[in-house]
Amino acid sequence: MATITIDGIRLEVQDNKSVLDCALEAGIYIPHLCHHPDLSEHGSCRLCIVDVEGEENVVASCILRAKEGLNIRTNSERIGKLRNLALELLLAGHPEDCSTCPKYGNCELQTLIQYMGATNSRMRARIKGFKSEERNPLFIHDMNRCVLCGRCVRACGELREVSVLQYNKKELETYVGTVHDKLLKDADCRFCGACAEVCPTGTIRDKTQLLSSSSSKEEALVPCRAQCPAHTDVP
Numbered sequence: 249m250a251t252i253t254i255d256g257i258r259l260e261v262q263d264n265k266s267v268l269d270c271a272l273e274a275g276i277y278i279p280h281l282c283h284h285p286d287l288s289e290h291g292s293c294r295l296c297i298v299d300v301e302g303e304e305n306v307v308a309s310c311i312l313r314a315k316e317g318l319n320i321r322t323n324s325e326r327i328g329k330l331r332n333l334a335l336e337l338l339l340a341g342h343p344e345d346c347s348t349c350p351k352y353g354n355c356e357l358q359t360l361i362q363y364m365g366a367t368n369s370r371m372r373a374r375i376k377g378f379k380s381e382e383r384n385p386l387f388i389h390d391m392n393r394c395v396l397c398g399r400c401v402r403a404c405g406e407l408r409e410v411s412v413l414q415y416n417k418k419e420l421e422t423y424v425g426t427v428h429d430k431l432l433k434d435a436d437c438r439f440c441g442a443c444a445e446v447c448p449t450g451t452i453r454d455k456t457q458l459l460s461s462s463s464s465k466e467e468a469l470v471p472c473r474a475q476c477p478a479h480t481d482v483p
């Protein structure tokens with residue numbers, strides 16, 4: 249065990265546990281997106297950054313490990329500015345049509361936008377121009393809505409050990425696809441639904457709603473929202 253301090257609150261936590269998990273379990277909400285409780289940490293969205301006493305640079309709390317005496321702040325002025333900037337960078341490549349997105353009202357990115365009070369990005373909007381892929385059974389895959397959190401790639405590789413999904417590149421744009429951009433049905437996909445279940449945005453969607461009603465034989469994943477105790481406090 250280790251004693252750490254988060255925003256002045258002393259906590260007894262498991263040594264080496266992620267500081268983000270320690271905070272969430274104690275009911276201290278730190279915004280996060282690429283983190284999912286069933287997956288390894290990615291550390292890419294930078295929304296979970298915190299100030300660490302004695303460190304000059306901010307650190308992503310999902311990859312920061314608890315150790316005796318660690319003292320962090322989750323909500324300093326500097327953190328607020330940098331966190332807003334991280335969200336703006338995510339939004340710069342994301343469509344603004346939330347109200348017509350099928351994931352409206354059930355989107356983790358939308359929840360974060362509301363929680364952090366960001367309405368748009370000061371960055372110039374990038375038009376990704378991907379065609380929504382609707383030819384696969386069960387899933388719609390709309391890469392225009394992807395924020396590259398990597399949850400789907402990790403779910404496919406770590407949880408299902410299939411690794412059908414990977415990062416591909418088209419000119420300057422990185423996207424999630426398959427080897428040689430094959431359709432999922434031609435790429436050894438088992439259609440377990442893990443990618444759609446962990447996707448925080450409307451990128452990979454279950455078009456039948458069958459997976460969520462247990463057509464998958466494999467263990468169902470619980471959305472981050474349901475496992476994250478502090479999510480209930482997010483408006």
Ligand code: FES
Nearest residue numbers: 291293294296310
């Ligand atoms: Fe920590 Fe994304 S949740 S960097």
